[in-house]
Amino acid sequence: MxxxxxxxxxxxxxxxxxxxxxxxxxxxxxxxxxxxxxxxxxxxxxxxxxxxxxxxxxxxxxxxxxxxxxxxxxxxxDTDYLKLYLEQKNEEIHKKIKKLEELNKRIEILKAAIHSSENELMNNGFKIQTFEKRYFLSLPTQGGELNEIKSFDKLDEKLGEFSINTFQYGLIYSCHYDHWEISDVFRLITSDDYRLLKDTSNVSEMPKGEYLTINCTRDAEMETFQSVKEYLEKNSLKCNKVYMFYLVADVFNQYNHFSQFQISLKPTP
The missing domain is CATH 1.10.1660.10 (Multidrug-efflux Transporter Regulator; Chain: A; Domain 2)
Structure with missing residues (x-):
């Protein structure tokens, strides 16, 4: 040696x-x-x-x-080759980091949605809540569960890779000449996605303000919606759209789910 x-x-x-x-x-x-x-x-x-x-x-x-x-x-x-090789690996790692960050963001959003839904389910009956401005993408649909599922598939396809899933979605009930019917499916999108998609058709805002809310189970949706209409009439409230959000709670219950109707109390123009 x-x-x-x-x-x-x-x-x-x-x-x-x-x-x-x-x-x-x-x-x-x-x-x-x-x-x-x-x-x-x-x-x-x-x-x-x-x-x-x-x-x-x-x-x-x-x-x-x-x-x-x-x-x-x-x-x-070859040192020059090693430098190029390490640069390539560095680029691959940054891509993986970005994907992991996006995955982590989705996990946090899902956790927040579950927590928020569980808190909402503690409320009984009609309640007035204040929401910040929200954005959503919607697509027309026809009544019936199968049609709604197909419309949601088209909606998610339209969003594609632009949108980070907010796990907040539902149905829009629209009123035409005092006749209410399910007209659209919708999914909330982030403000970043709104800036990217705002020139796309069917992208809209839900204004900041007070909303009348009420929770229900799947089995009681029609009965609850009838109560919503009666409440609006009794209190001389006018609106032409009611949003029904699916709540992310008890997600493994395949036979029933929880929903929340939201009605903007901002005067209809």
Missing amino acids: DNKRYFSIGEVSRLKNVTIKALRYYHDIGLLIPAYTNPDNGYRYYTMNQFIDLDIIKICKQSNVGVKEIKALFAKA
Whole structure:
């Protein structure tokens, strides 16, 4: 052994946070060969110059690069190629980070929707609530569950990759000559998506202000909507649209769901 500073396999393991088993494996496959191996006892020793090689191996492994590809990279032994390779991996990682951030945002939005829905279900009867300005995309539909499902599919297709799912969606009841019927499906969209889609047809605003709300189960939707109409008549309130939101609560109950009717108390122009 010459006068260079050598590090035992145990020291390298501690200094570079890599297992001894991995270092032995890298040696066996010819990926990282120790600078010196004692012929008497087989002990492996590494120099500090090899630490950068180990750093590159670790970065590649953490980027899910296979051993064969790493070996080919070392066999090429071209620093310019390595720079381009690392730049490509850096770009791939940024894309993954962006996707993970979007996934995390969707998870947070879903958690918030469930929490909000559960809070709403604590309210009984009619209640007046104040909402901030909201935005939504809607599409016409015909009555009947199958038609509504098809319309929601078209709606989500129209939104495509622009929209981060807000998990707030429902039906619009419209009044024509004192006759009420389900006219549209809708999904709330974020303010960022609204800026991207505002010139698209069927994108609208729900104004900030007070809304009359009432909750119900799926089985009681028609009965509750009748109560809504009676309430409007009794209190001389005029409107031509009623929004029915599906509440994200008890989501695994396939036989029933909770909904909330919302009616803007802003005077109809």
